[in-house]
Amino acid sequence: LEDKAKIASRYTLRINLLDTPLLDEMRHISAYDYQKLINLHRTRAKAASGLLTPPRSLKCPQCNTYGHSSYGSPKWWQTFASKAKAELAVRPTTEGIFDNMEFLKSTCVDGCPGCPMNLLQSGPLLMELKKQIDALPSTI
Numbered sequence: 001l002e003d004k005a006k007i008a009s010r011y012t013l014r015i016n017l018l019d020t021p022l023l024d025e026m027r028h029i030s031a032y033d034y035q036k037l038i039n040l041h042r043t044r045a046k047a048a049s050g051l052l053t054p055p056r057s058l059k060c061p062q063c064n065t066y067g068h069s070s071y072g073s074p075k076w077w078q079t080f081a082s083k084a085k086a087e088l089a090v091r092p093t094t095e096g097i098f099d100n101m102e103f104l105k106s107t108c109v110d111g112c113p114g115c116p117m118n119l120l121q122s123g124p125l126l127m128e129l130k131k132q133i134d135a136l137p138s139t140i
Contacts, residue, residue, distance in 0.1 A: 006139035009037055013093040013138060017041050036140040044092040048133045052081045058122065062114030076115035077122075080107040093138075098130040 008025075017037060026034070059065045060074035072078075083103065087096050097103055108116045 005033070009040060009140040010138045012037055013041065013044065014091055014095060016090045019090075033140070040137070040140050041092050044136050044138065045088045047136050048088045048092055049085045051129060051132050052084055054081070055125065058118075058125065060112060060114045060118040062118075063110075063112040074115055074118055075110040075112045076107045076119045079110060080104075080119075083107065088133075092136075094130045094133050098126060 018041075029037075054073040054077045058073055058077060060076065063075045064072050073081075083106065084097050087103070104119065108119055
């Protein structure tokens, strides 16, 4: 039974646990176990959001670099981090962020012509970030 609870808790990370219609599968869950699921969502979302810190080496030649110095983070990163934090607060998994091309494309809408290429060049960084989030505890 404990193995089934772990599998089920991992599955719930993909849904908005607090704003979903009644699920027949959740009919027999205790209030205590439901609270554990909510706590899992919250702690995982907080930990994942904490990982969304851009490395100092992240530079866009158009919007955050002047000469050999960089200032802040690229516009695409700021948009990406903001949208990713919002998504993680609802569904604390990487599926809606890193596996969704529309989500990634939507981070390059702030008018910087260099950001789309910089986003593509940051693929290894994003894949490492995905691995770190995926490695966070995912079961009750």
